[in-house]
Amino acid sequence: MGTESPAVRATVIFGLRTFGAVPLPVRADLEYDPSDPYAIAVGYHAGPGVVRWLFGRDLLADGLIAPAGDGDVRVRPAADPSRVIVELNAPDGSAVLEAPASELADFLDRTYDAIPAGDEARWFDFDHELTKLAMHD
Template sequence: MRLITGEAQGRDLHVECRYETGDPFAVRLDFGADEGAVWVVARDLLAAGLRGPVGEGDVRIEPSGTGEHVFIALGCRDGVALLKAPTRPLARFLRATGRLVPVGTESDRIDWDRCISDLLSA
């Protein structure tokens, strides 16, 4: 991915996209030890962002005019980071997550009893 820092400026970032079947709704964007950040983004939001603008609040995603890239805006109280990611590798990654946990079956993977127990004990 590329961090957009201004007109004709920016820098490349190594961002690892991770998907865990135990948390089937989420994709983790791990920026590594150098950046020290991991953002958790909804898998369906990333997929929808390949087709058109989506999101509100801290995470917004939209395809570029050419469709070759996707812009991902990650906001926090310190500002917004605008990332430019190539569409094809991201789409391949999302298809691979769909082979692990098909879209629409995510809730079958959730241990609801444990979730309720954790909520009640908090």
């Protein structure tokens, strides 16, 4: 495992797409924690609370250049190349959001500065993750 590296954070204003209207602004706090080197956490500020999603760093990176994902989170370039579409699907509902591609790319670049692609396994504490899972039994 590598030495401690600080979390990478960014705040990006996404647009919640709605039918026949201008997208509504939604603040999103992105976080990359090197202790979970494969994942990106995003906290969408929705109403009085925060809706937190966790998905793969590779999914976000791949989605900047081509459609990616086939589960609860899908990411793809928008028709306007300066934007990226993020689709979130959950049992309680779904949302389609858009964000500036350059801001997401800048955030990802900083995550790769912290832990380069392919080095994630050196930072992943498998025993710690197993312990966390065992606590939920």
